[in-house]
Amino acid sequence: MTDTALNLLVNELRQPAERRLWIVDENIPPQLLAPQTGTQVVGNRFDLIRAMREQGWNAELSDFDLGKLPDASIEQIIYRVSKEKAVVHHLINEAARLLGPNGKLILIGDKGEGIKTYARKAQQRLGGAKAEQKQGSVWRCELSVAQPADAPLDDQNYAQMRELDLKDAGQYLSKPGLFGWNKIDRGSAFLVENLAEMLDRPLPVEGSILDLGCGFGYLALNACAISAELTCTDNNAAALIACRANLEARGYTHAQVVASDAGDTLQQRFDTILCNPPFHAGFGVEGDLTDRFLQQTQRLLTPNGTACFVVNLHIPLERKAQGLFAQIHCHADNGHFKLIQLSKPKG
Ligand SMILES: C[S@@+](CC[C@H](N)C(=O)[O-])C[C@H]1O[C@@H](n2cnc3c(N)ncnc32)[C@H](O)[C@@H]1O
Incomplete structure:
Protein backbone atom coordinates (compact mmCIF):
# COMPACT_ATOMS: atom_id res chain seq x y z
CA MET A 1 0.00 0.00 0.00
CA THR A 2 2.69 2.45 1.05
CA ASP A 3 4.92 1.68 -1.92
CA THR A 4 2.13 2.30 -4.40
CA ALA A 5 1.37 5.71 -2.92
CA LEU A 6 5.05 6.62 -2.91
CA ASN A 7 5.51 5.44 -6.52
CA LEU A 8 2.58 7.59 -7.59
CA LEU A 9 4.11 10.54 -5.76
CA VAL A 10 7.49 10.06 -7.38
CA ASN A 11 5.92 9.83 -10.86
CA GLU A 12 4.04 13.01 -10.17
CA LEU A 13 7.02 14.92 -8.87
CA ARG A 14 9.18 13.89 -11.84
CA GLN A 15 6.85 15.67 -14.27
CA PRO A 16 8.27 19.09 -15.12
CA ALA A 17 6.50 21.90 -13.29
CA GLU A 18 6.83 25.48 -12.24
CA ARG A 19 5.45 27.00 -9.08
CA ARG A 20 4.70 23.63 -7.57
CA LEU A 21 4.13 23.08 -3.86
CA TRP A 22 4.68 19.65 -2.32
CA ILE A 23 3.18 19.29 1.13
CA VAL A 24 4.94 16.60 3.18
CA ASP A 25 3.94 14.86 6.39
CA GLU A 26 5.35 11.95 8.38
CA ASN A 27 4.14 9.54 5.67
CA ILE A 28 6.96 10.66 3.35
CA PRO A 29 10.45 9.10 3.67
CA PRO A 30 13.26 11.68 3.64
CA GLN A 31 15.20 10.23 0.68
CA LEU A 32 12.24 9.70 -1.68
CA LEU A 33 13.75 11.49 -4.67
CA ALA A 34 16.30 14.11 -5.65
CA PRO A 35 15.26 17.78 -5.62
CA GLN A 36 13.03 18.78 -8.53
CA THR A 37 13.20 22.23 -10.06
CA GLY A 38 10.19 24.47 -9.63
CA THR A 39 9.09 22.60 -6.50
CA GLN A 40 9.00 24.01 -3.02
CA VAL A 41 8.28 21.85 0.00
CA VAL A 42 6.43 22.64 3.22
CA GLY A 43 6.17 20.18 6.11
CA ASN A 44 5.68 20.06 9.85
CA ARG A 45 8.32 17.44 10.82
CA PHE A 46 11.73 18.78 11.74
CA ASP A 47 13.69 15.61 10.87
CA LEU A 48 12.11 15.29 7.44
CA ILE A 49 12.53 18.95 6.47
CA ARG A 50 16.14 19.00 7.70
CA ALA A 51 16.97 15.87 5.66
CA MET A 52 15.32 17.33 2.56
CA ARG A 53 17.17 20.64 2.91
CA GLU A 54 20.43 18.73 3.24
CA GLN A 55 19.64 17.06 -0.10
CA GLY A 56 19.10 20.47 -1.68
CA TRP A 57 15.30 20.79 -1.63
CA ASN A 58 13.77 24.20 -1.07
CA ALA A 59 11.99 23.00 2.08
CA GLU A 60 10.44 24.90 4.96
CA LEU A 61 9.42 23.70 8.42
CA SER A 62 6.10 25.12 9.51
CA ASP A 63 2.85 24.08 11.10
CA PHE A 64 1.42 24.01 7.55
CA ASP A 65 1.25 27.77 7.75
CA LEU A 66 1.02 28.79 4.09
CA GLY A 67 -0.05 32.36 4.87
CA LYS A 68 3.17 33.80 3.43
CA LEU A 69 2.31 32.50 -0.04
CA PRO A 70 0.18 34.98 -2.01
CA ASP A 71 -3.27 34.09 -3.38
CA ALA A 72 -3.26 32.34 -6.77
CA SER A 73 0.55 32.05 -6.72
CA ILE A 74 0.84 28.26 -7.14
CA GLU A 75 0.19 26.12 -10.23
CA GLN A 76 0.19 22.70 -8.68
CA ILE A 77 -0.08 21.28 -5.18
CA ILE A 78 0.87 17.67 -4.50
CA TYR A 79 -0.18 16.19 -1.22
CA ARG A 80 -0.27 12.69 0.17
CA VAL A 81 -3.09 13.04 2.69
CA SER A 82 -2.22 13.21 6.38
CA LYS A 83 -3.77 11.08 9.09
CA GLU A 84 -5.53 13.94 10.86
CA LYS A 85 -8.73 15.27 9.29
CA ALA A 86 -8.25 18.85 10.50
CA VAL A 87 -4.85 19.01 8.76
CA VAL A 88 -6.24 17.69 5.47
CA HIS A 89 -9.21 20.09 5.54
CA HIS A 90 -6.92 23.01 6.39
CA LEU A 91 -4.68 22.20 3.43
CA ILE A 92 -7.57 21.76 0.99
CA ASN A 93 -8.89 25.17 2.12
CA GLU A 94 -5.46 26.67 1.55
CA ALA A 95 -5.27 25.02 -1.90
CA ALA A 96 -8.46 26.87 -2.89
CA ARG A 97 -6.73 30.15 -2.05
CA LEU A 98 -3.27 29.39 -3.42
CA LEU A 99 -4.06 27.80 -6.77
CA GLY A 100 -4.38 30.08 -9.79
CA PRO A 101 -7.14 29.74 -12.43
CA ASN A 102 -5.51 26.69 -14.14
CA GLY A 103 -4.24 25.30 -10.89
CA LYS A 104 -4.37 21.64 -9.90
CA LEU A 105 -4.47 19.88 -6.57
CA ILE A 106 -3.22 16.30 -6.66
CA LEU A 107 -4.24 14.21 -3.70
CA ILE A 108 -2.78 10.75 -3.17
CA GLY A 109 -3.88 8.33 -0.50
CA ASP A 110 -5.31 4.98 0.41
CA LYS A 111 -9.02 4.22 0.60
CA GLY A 112 -8.53 3.42 4.28
CA GLU A 113 -7.12 6.92 4.79
CA GLY A 114 -10.35 8.49 3.50
CA ILE A 115 -8.99 9.58 0.11
CA LYS A 116 -12.36 9.19 -1.66
CA THR A 117 -14.11 11.48 0.79
CA TYR A 118 -11.27 14.01 0.74
CA ALA A 119 -11.33 14.09 -3.07
CA ARG A 120 -15.10 14.67 -3.08
CA LYS A 121 -14.80 17.48 -0.54
CA ALA A 122 -11.85 19.00 -2.40
CA GLN A 123 -13.88 19.03 -5.61
CA GLN A 124 -16.71 20.86 -3.82
CA ARG A 125 -14.25 23.32 -2.35
CA LEU A 126 -12.29 24.00 -5.56
CA GLY A 127 -15.35 23.87 -7.80
CA GLY A 128 -13.68 22.27 -10.84
CA ALA A 129 -13.32 18.82 -12.37
CA LYS A 130 -12.11 15.67 -10.64
CA ALA A 131 -10.18 12.86 -12.31
CA GLU A 132 -9.35 9.71 -10.39
CA GLN A 133 -6.97 6.84 -11.00
CA LYS A 134 -6.76 3.75 -8.82
CA GLN A 135 -3.92 1.34 -8.24
CA GLY A 136 -5.18 -1.29 -5.84
CA SER A 137 -6.51 0.58 -2.87
CA VAL A 138 -4.43 3.71 -3.57
CA TRP A 139 -6.03 6.63 -5.38
CA ARG A 140 -4.55 9.55 -7.26
CA CYS A 141 -7.12 12.35 -7.55
CA GLU A 142 -6.54 15.40 -9.70
CA LEU A 143 -8.73 18.38 -8.93
CA SER A 144 -8.90 21.56 -10.92
CA VAL A 145 -10.00 24.99 -9.84
CA ALA A 146 -13.08 26.69 -11.29
CA GLN A 147 -15.48 28.39 -8.95
CA PRO A 148 -14.20 27.82 -5.40
CA ALA A 149 -17.03 27.36 -2.89
CA ASP A 150 -17.35 30.15 -0.37
CA ALA A 151 -17.72 27.84 2.59
CA PRO A 152 -14.42 26.38 3.74
CA LEU A 153 -14.18 22.78 4.92
CA ASP A 154 -14.33 22.42 8.69
CA ASP A 155 -10.67 22.45 9.76
CA GLN A 156 -11.47 23.03 13.43
CA ASN A 157 -9.86 26.49 13.06
CA TYR A 158 -6.60 24.71 12.39
CA ALA A 159 -4.23 27.60 12.98
CA GLN A 160 -5.84 28.88 16.15
CA MET A 161 -4.34 28.17 19.55
C1 LIG B 1 3.40 10.26 23.36
S1 LIG B 1 3.65 11.92 22.84
C2 LIG B 1 4.02 12.70 24.37
C3 LIG B 1 3.76 14.18 24.33
C4 LIG B 1 3.91 14.90 25.66
N1 LIG B 1 5.23 14.73 26.23
C5 LIG B 1 2.87 14.46 26.65
O1 LIG B 1 3.25 13.90 27.65
O2 LIG B 1 1.69 14.71 26.44
C6 LIG B 1 5.19 11.80 21.98
C7 LIG B 1 5.73 13.11 21.44
O3 LIG B 1 6.96 12.83 20.74
C8 LIG B 1 7.02 13.67 19.60
N2 LIG B 1 7.93 13.08 18.62
C9 LIG B 1 7.68 12.16 17.67
N3 LIG B 1 8.78 11.88 16.98
C10 LIG B 1 9.76 12.64 17.50
C11 LIG B 1 11.13 12.81 17.21
N4 LIG B 1 11.72 12.11 16.24
N5 LIG B 1 11.83 13.70 17.94
C12 LIG B 1 11.25 14.42 18.94
N6 LIG B 1 9.95 14.29 19.26
C13 LIG B 1 9.21 13.43 18.55
C14 LIG B 1 5.59 13.75 19.11
O4 LIG B 1 5.42 14.89 18.28
C15 LIG B 1 4.83 13.85 20.44
O5 LIG B 1 4.69 15.19 20.85
Whole structure:
Protein backbone atom coordinates (compact mmCIF):
# COMPACT_ATOMS: atom_id res chain seq x y z
CA MET A 1 0.00 0.00 0.00
CA THR A 2 2.69 2.45 1.05
CA ASP A 3 4.92 1.68 -1.92
CA THR A 4 2.13 2.30 -4.40
CA ALA A 5 1.37 5.71 -2.92
CA LEU A 6 5.05 6.62 -2.91
CA ASN A 7 5.51 5.44 -6.52
CA LEU A 8 2.58 7.59 -7.59
CA LEU A 9 4.11 10.54 -5.76
CA VAL A 10 7.49 10.06 -7.38
CA ASN A 11 5.92 9.83 -10.86
CA GLU A 12 4.04 13.01 -10.17
CA LEU A 13 7.02 14.92 -8.87
CA ARG A 14 9.18 13.89 -11.84
CA GLN A 15 6.85 15.67 -14.27
CA PRO A 16 8.27 19.09 -15.12
CA ALA A 17 6.50 21.90 -13.29
CA GLU A 18 6.83 25.48 -12.24
CA ARG A 19 5.45 27.00 -9.08
CA ARG A 20 4.70 23.63 -7.57
CA LEU A 21 4.13 23.08 -3.86
CA TRP A 22 4.68 19.65 -2.32
CA ILE A 23 3.18 19.29 1.13
CA VAL A 24 4.94 16.60 3.18
CA ASP A 25 3.94 14.86 6.39
CA GLU A 26 5.35 11.95 8.38
CA ASN A 27 4.14 9.54 5.67
CA ILE A 28 6.96 10.66 3.35
CA PRO A 29 10.45 9.10 3.67
CA PRO A 30 13.26 11.68 3.64
CA GLN A 31 15.20 10.23 0.68
CA LEU A 32 12.24 9.70 -1.68
CA LEU A 33 13.75 11.49 -4.67
CA ALA A 34 16.30 14.11 -5.65
CA PRO A 35 15.26 17.78 -5.62
CA GLN A 36 13.03 18.78 -8.53
CA THR A 37 13.20 22.23 -10.06
CA GLY A 38 10.19 24.47 -9.63
CA THR A 39 9.09 22.60 -6.50
CA GLN A 40 9.00 24.01 -3.02
CA VAL A 41 8.28 21.85 0.00
CA VAL A 42 6.43 22.64 3.22
CA GLY A 43 6.17 20.18 6.11
CA ASN A 44 5.68 20.06 9.85
CA ARG A 45 8.32 17.44 10.82
CA PHE A 46 11.73 18.78 11.74
CA ASP A 47 13.69 15.61 10.87
CA LEU A 48 12.11 15.29 7.44
CA ILE A 49 12.53 18.95 6.47
CA ARG A 50 16.14 19.00 7.70
CA ALA A 51 16.97 15.87 5.66
CA MET A 52 15.32 17.33 2.56
CA ARG A 53 17.17 20.64 2.91
CA GLU A 54 20.43 18.73 3.24
CA GLN A 55 19.64 17.06 -0.10
CA GLY A 56 19.10 20.47 -1.68
CA TRP A 57 15.30 20.79 -1.63
CA ASN A 58 13.77 24.20 -1.07
CA ALA A 59 11.99 23.00 2.08
CA GLU A 60 10.44 24.90 4.96
CA LEU A 61 9.42 23.70 8.42
CA SER A 62 6.10 25.12 9.51
CA ASP A 63 2.85 24.08 11.10
CA PHE A 64 1.42 24.01 7.55
CA ASP A 65 1.25 27.77 7.75
CA LEU A 66 1.02 28.79 4.09
CA GLY A 67 -0.05 32.36 4.87
CA LYS A 68 3.17 33.80 3.43
CA LEU A 69 2.31 32.50 -0.04
CA PRO A 70 0.18 34.98 -2.01
CA ASP A 71 -3.27 34.09 -3.38
CA ALA A 72 -3.26 32.34 -6.77
CA SER A 73 0.55 32.05 -6.72
CA ILE A 74 0.84 28.26 -7.14
CA GLU A 75 0.19 26.12 -10.23
CA GLN A 76 0.19 22.70 -8.68
CA ILE A 77 -0.08 21.28 -5.18
CA ILE A 78 0.87 17.67 -4.50
CA TYR A 79 -0.18 16.19 -1.22
CA ARG A 80 -0.27 12.69 0.17
CA VAL A 81 -3.09 13.04 2.69
CA SER A 82 -2.22 13.21 6.38
CA LYS A 83 -3.77 11.08 9.09
CA GLU A 84 -5.53 13.94 10.86
CA LYS A 85 -8.73 15.27 9.29
CA ALA A 86 -8.25 18.85 10.50
CA VAL A 87 -4.85 19.01 8.76
CA VAL A 88 -6.24 17.69 5.47
CA HIS A 89 -9.21 20.09 5.54
CA HIS A 90 -6.92 23.01 6.39
CA LEU A 91 -4.68 22.20 3.43
CA ILE A 92 -7.57 21.76 0.99
CA ASN A 93 -8.89 25.17 2.12
CA GLU A 94 -5.46 26.67 1.55
CA ALA A 95 -5.27 25.02 -1.90
CA ALA A 96 -8.46 26.87 -2.89
CA ARG A 97 -6.73 30.15 -2.05
CA LEU A 98 -3.27 29.39 -3.42
CA LEU A 99 -4.06 27.80 -6.77
CA GLY A 100 -4.38 30.08 -9.79
CA PRO A 101 -7.14 29.74 -12.43
CA ASN A 102 -5.51 26.69 -14.14
CA GLY A 103 -4.24 25.30 -10.89
CA LYS A 104 -4.37 21.64 -9.90
CA LEU A 105 -4.47 19.88 -6.57
CA ILE A 106 -3.22 16.30 -6.66
CA LEU A 107 -4.24 14.21 -3.70
CA ILE A 108 -2.78 10.75 -3.17
CA GLY A 109 -3.88 8.33 -0.50
CA ASP A 110 -5.31 4.98 0.41
CA LYS A 111 -9.02 4.22 0.60
CA GLY A 112 -8.53 3.42 4.28
CA GLU A 113 -7.12 6.92 4.79
CA GLY A 114 -10.35 8.49 3.50
CA ILE A 115 -8.99 9.58 0.11
CA LYS A 116 -12.36 9.19 -1.66
CA THR A 117 -14.11 11.48 0.79
CA TYR A 118 -11.27 14.01 0.74
CA ALA A 119 -11.33 14.09 -3.07
CA ARG A 120 -15.10 14.67 -3.08
CA LYS A 121 -14.80 17.48 -0.54
CA ALA A 122 -11.85 19.00 -2.40
CA GLN A 123 -13.88 19.03 -5.61
CA GLN A 124 -16.71 20.86 -3.82
CA ARG A 125 -14.25 23.32 -2.35
CA LEU A 126 -12.29 24.00 -5.56
CA GLY A 127 -15.35 23.87 -7.80
CA GLY A 128 -13.68 22.27 -10.84
CA ALA A 129 -13.32 18.82 -12.37
CA LYS A 130 -12.11 15.67 -10.64
CA ALA A 131 -10.18 12.86 -12.31
CA GLU A 132 -9.35 9.71 -10.39
CA GLN A 133 -6.97 6.84 -11.00
CA LYS A 134 -6.76 3.75 -8.82
CA GLN A 135 -3.92 1.34 -8.24
CA GLY A 136 -5.18 -1.29 -5.84
CA SER A 137 -6.51 0.58 -2.87
CA VAL A 138 -4.43 3.71 -3.57
CA TRP A 139 -6.03 6.63 -5.38
CA ARG A 140 -4.55 9.55 -7.26
CA CYS A 141 -7.12 12.35 -7.55
CA GLU A 142 -6.54 15.40 -9.70
CA LEU A 143 -8.73 18.38 -8.93
CA SER A 144 -8.90 21.56 -10.92
CA VAL A 145 -10.00 24.99 -9.84
CA ALA A 146 -13.08 26.69 -11.29
CA GLN A 147 -15.48 28.39 -8.95
CA PRO A 148 -14.20 27.82 -5.40
CA ALA A 149 -17.03 27.36 -2.89
CA ASP A 150 -17.35 30.15 -0.37
CA ALA A 151 -17.72 27.84 2.59
CA PRO A 152 -14.42 26.38 3.74
CA LEU A 153 -14.18 22.78 4.92
CA ASP A 154 -14.33 22.42 8.69
CA ASP A 155 -10.67 22.45 9.76
CA GLN A 156 -11.47 23.03 13.43
CA ASN A 157 -9.86 26.49 13.06
CA TYR A 158 -6.60 24.71 12.39
CA ALA A 159 -4.23 27.60 12.98
CA GLN A 160 -5.84 28.88 16.15
CA MET A 161 -4.34 28.17 19.55
CA ARG A 162 -7.12 27.52 22.06
CA GLU A 163 -7.55 26.93 25.74
CA LEU A 164 -8.39 23.37 26.78
CA ASP A 165 -10.09 23.08 30.12
CA LEU A 166 -9.39 19.53 31.20
CA LYS A 167 -10.95 19.96 34.68
CA ASP A 168 -8.77 18.23 37.28
CA ALA A 169 -5.96 17.81 34.77
CA GLY A 170 -5.66 21.59 34.35
CA GLN A 171 -5.83 24.14 31.56
CA TYR A 172 -3.58 24.08 28.54
CA LEU A 173 -3.16 25.86 25.26
CA SER A 174 -3.21 23.51 22.32
CA LYS A 175 -4.27 23.12 18.70
CA PRO A 176 -4.89 20.48 16.03
CA GLY A 177 -1.80 19.17 14.24
CA LEU A 178 -0.01 17.79 17.28
CA PHE A 179 -0.30 14.33 18.75
CA GLY A 180 -3.35 13.96 21.04
CA TRP A 181 -3.83 17.72 20.98
CA ASN A 182 -7.08 17.85 22.99
CA LYS A 183 -6.47 15.32 25.73
CA ILE A 184 -4.00 14.24 28.35
CA ASP A 185 -2.00 11.14 27.48
CA ARG A 186 -2.83 8.51 30.10
CA GLY A 187 0.78 7.35 30.25
CA SER A 188 1.97 10.91 30.89
CA ALA A 189 -0.62 11.37 33.65
CA PHE A 190 0.66 8.16 35.29
CA LEU A 191 4.22 9.46 35.09
CA VAL A 192 3.31 12.80 36.70
CA GLU A 193 1.40 11.05 39.52
CA ASN A 194 4.48 9.00 40.41
CA LEU A 195 7.26 11.40 39.54
CA ALA A 196 8.02 12.75 43.02
CA GLU A 197 8.46 9.20 44.28
CA MET A 198 10.55 8.21 41.26
CA LEU A 199 12.89 11.15 41.70
CA ASP A 200 12.70 11.03 45.49
CA ARG A 201 12.06 14.78 45.48
CA PRO A 202 8.88 16.84 45.80
CA LEU A 203 7.39 18.50 42.73
CA PRO A 204 7.93 20.96 41.18
CA VAL A 205 11.45 19.93 40.25
CA GLU A 206 14.33 22.41 40.06
CA GLY A 207 17.65 22.12 38.23
CA SER A 208 18.28 21.37 34.59
CA ILE A 209 15.37 19.48 33.04
CA LEU A 210 14.60 18.20 29.56
CA ASP A 211 11.10 17.37 28.34
CA LEU A 212 11.98 15.06 25.44
CA GLY A 213 9.11 14.85 22.91
CA CYS A 214 7.25 17.58 24.75
CA GLY A 215 3.98 17.84 22.78
CA PHE A 216 2.15 20.87 24.21
CA GLY A 217 4.30 20.63 27.33
CA TYR A 218 2.17 18.56 29.70
CA LEU A 219 5.09 16.88 31.51
CA ALA A 220 7.11 20.08 31.90
CA LEU A 221 4.12 22.13 33.05
CA ASN A 222 3.19 19.61 35.73
CA ALA A 223 6.64 18.71 36.95
CA CYS A 224 8.98 21.67 36.63
CA ALA A 225 9.46 24.75 38.75
CA ILE A 226 9.15 28.08 36.96
CA SER A 227 12.75 28.83 37.93
CA ALA A 228 14.03 25.48 36.58
CA GLU A 229 16.51 25.45 33.73
CA LEU A 230 13.97 23.88 31.42
CA THR A 231 14.32 22.78 27.79
CA CYS A 232 11.44 21.30 25.82
CA THR A 233 11.97 19.65 22.46
CA ASP A 234 9.83 18.01 19.80
CA ASN A 235 9.94 17.08 16.12
CA ASN A 236 6.51 18.47 15.29
CA ALA A 237 6.05 22.16 14.43
CA ALA A 238 2.59 22.42 16.01
CA ALA A 239 3.90 20.91 19.25
CA LEU A 240 6.71 23.47 19.41
CA ILE A 241 4.28 26.36 18.92
CA ALA A 242 1.81 25.07 21.53
CA CYS A 243 4.54 24.29 24.06
CA ARG A 244 5.99 27.81 23.68
CA ALA A 245 2.52 29.29 24.18
CA ASN A 246 1.93 27.29 27.39
CA LEU A 247 5.33 28.10 28.87
CA GLU A 248 4.88 31.77 28.14
CA ALA A 249 1.34 31.80 29.58
CA ARG A 250 2.56 30.16 32.82
CA GLY A 251 5.55 32.48 33.21
CA TYR A 252 8.40 30.07 32.35
CA THR A 253 10.49 32.92 31.04
CA HIS A 254 13.82 31.01 31.23
CA ALA A 255 12.58 27.95 29.38
CA GLN A 256 13.63 27.19 25.84
CA VAL A 257 11.76 25.24 23.20
CA VAL A 258 13.94 23.66 20.55
CA ALA A 259 13.22 21.64 17.40
CA SER A 260 15.04 18.31 17.26
CA ASP A 261 14.85 14.70 16.20
CA ALA A 262 14.75 12.93 19.58
CA GLY A 263 16.95 15.65 21.10
CA ASP A 264 19.77 15.38 18.55
CA THR A 265 20.28 19.16 18.19
CA LEU A 266 20.82 19.71 21.94
CA GLN A 267 24.32 20.12 23.35
CA GLN A 268 23.77 20.71 27.06
CA ARG A 269 23.37 17.85 29.58
CA PHE A 270 20.41 17.59 31.96
CA ASP A 271 19.94 16.34 35.54
CA THR A 272 16.40 15.23 34.85
CA ILE A 273 14.93 13.98 31.58
CA LEU A 274 11.19 13.33 31.26
CA CYS A 275 9.93 11.32 28.33
CA ASN A 276 6.85 9.63 26.96
CA PRO A 277 8.33 8.52 23.63
CA PRO A 278 6.26 8.10 20.45
CA PHE A 279 5.45 4.59 19.24
CA HIS A 280 6.20 4.65 15.57
CA ALA A 281 8.49 6.65 13.36
CA GLY A 282 6.66 6.98 10.06
CA PHE A 283 9.85 6.55 8.05
CA GLY A 284 12.74 6.57 10.50
CA VAL A 285 16.09 6.33 8.75
CA GLU A 286 18.26 5.33 11.69
CA GLY A 287 16.29 2.36 12.89
CA ASP A 288 13.88 2.23 15.72
CA LEU A 289 12.59 5.48 17.18
CA THR A 290 12.62 4.18 20.76
CA ASP A 291 16.31 3.31 20.35
CA ARG A 292 17.03 6.82 19.12
CA PHE A 293 15.26 8.35 22.13
CA LEU A 294 17.31 6.11 24.44
CA GLN A 295 20.62 6.85 22.70
CA GLN A 296 20.01 10.58 22.91
CA THR A 297 18.98 10.25 26.57
CA GLN A 298 22.29 8.53 27.31
CA ARG A 299 24.13 11.37 25.58
CA LEU A 300 22.11 14.14 27.26
CA LEU A 301 21.88 12.87 30.87
CA THR A 302 24.42 14.07 33.45
CA PRO A 303 26.44 11.31 35.20
CA ASN A 304 24.29 11.61 38.36
CA GLY A 305 21.08 12.49 36.58
CA THR A 306 17.84 10.49 36.24
CA ALA A 307 15.69 9.93 33.17
CA CYS A 308 12.07 9.00 33.79
CA PHE A 309 10.29 7.28 30.91
CA VAL A 310 6.73 6.05 30.57
CA VAL A 311 5.97 3.46 27.89
CA ASN A 312 3.34 0.87 27.07
CA LEU A 313 3.93 -2.39 28.90
CA HIS A 314 4.80 -4.26 25.70
CA ILE A 315 7.73 -1.96 24.79
CA PRO A 316 10.98 -3.69 25.84
CA LEU A 317 12.52 -0.44 27.07
CA GLU A 318 14.59 -2.10 29.81
CA ARG A 319 16.21 -4.48 27.29
CA LYS A 320 16.82 -1.68 24.77
CA ALA A 321 18.39 0.49 27.49
CA GLN A 322 20.93 -2.19 28.46
CA GLY A 323 24.35 -1.17 27.23
CA LEU A 324 23.38 2.50 27.52
CA PHE A 325 22.75 2.85 31.28
CA ALA A 326 24.30 1.12 34.31
CA GLN A 327 21.06 1.49 36.29
CA ILE A 328 17.68 0.57 34.84
CA HIS A 329 14.73 0.22 37.15
CA CYS A 330 11.03 -0.38 36.58
CA HIS A 331 9.45 1.83 39.24
CA ALA A 332 5.81 0.83 38.71
CA ASP A 333 3.24 -0.39 36.22
CA ASN A 334 -0.52 0.01 36.13
CA GLY A 335 -1.38 -2.82 33.76
CA HIS A 336 -1.13 -0.55 30.69
CA PHE A 337 1.97 1.56 31.21
CA LYS A 338 5.26 1.14 33.03
CA LEU A 339 7.54 3.78 34.51
CA ILE A 340 11.25 3.24 33.89
CA GLN A 341 14.08 5.04 35.66
CA LEU A 342 17.38 5.26 33.82
CA SER A 343 20.56 6.51 35.45
CA LYS A 344 24.35 6.23 35.29
CA PRO A 345 24.68 6.68 31.51
CA LYS A 346 27.53 4.54 30.17
CA GLY A 347 30.39 5.85 28.08
C1 LIG B 1 3.40 10.26 23.36
S1 LIG B 1 3.65 11.92 22.84
C2 LIG B 1 4.02 12.70 24.37
C3 LIG B 1 3.76 14.18 24.33
C4 LIG B 1 3.91 14.90 25.66
N1 LIG B 1 5.23 14.73 26.23
C5 LIG B 1 2.87 14.46 26.65
O1 LIG B 1 3.25 13.90 27.65
O2 LIG B 1 1.69 14.71 26.44
C6 LIG B 1 5.19 11.80 21.98
C7 LIG B 1 5.73 13.11 21.44
O3 LIG B 1 6.96 12.83 20.74
C8 LIG B 1 7.02 13.67 19.60
N2 LIG B 1 7.93 13.08 18.62
C9 LIG B 1 7.68 12.16 17.67
N3 LIG B 1 8.78 11.88 16.98
C10 LIG B 1 9.76 12.64 17.50
C11 LIG B 1 11.13 12.81 17.21
N4 LIG B 1 11.72 12.11 16.24
N5 LIG B 1 11.83 13.70 17.94
C12 LIG B 1 11.25 14.42 18.94
N6 LIG B 1 9.95 14.29 19.26
C13 LIG B 1 9.21 13.43 18.55
C14 LIG B 1 5.59 13.75 19.11
O4 LIG B 1 5.42 14.89 18.28
C15 LIG B 1 4.83 13.85 20.44
O5 LIG B 1 4.69 15.19 20.85
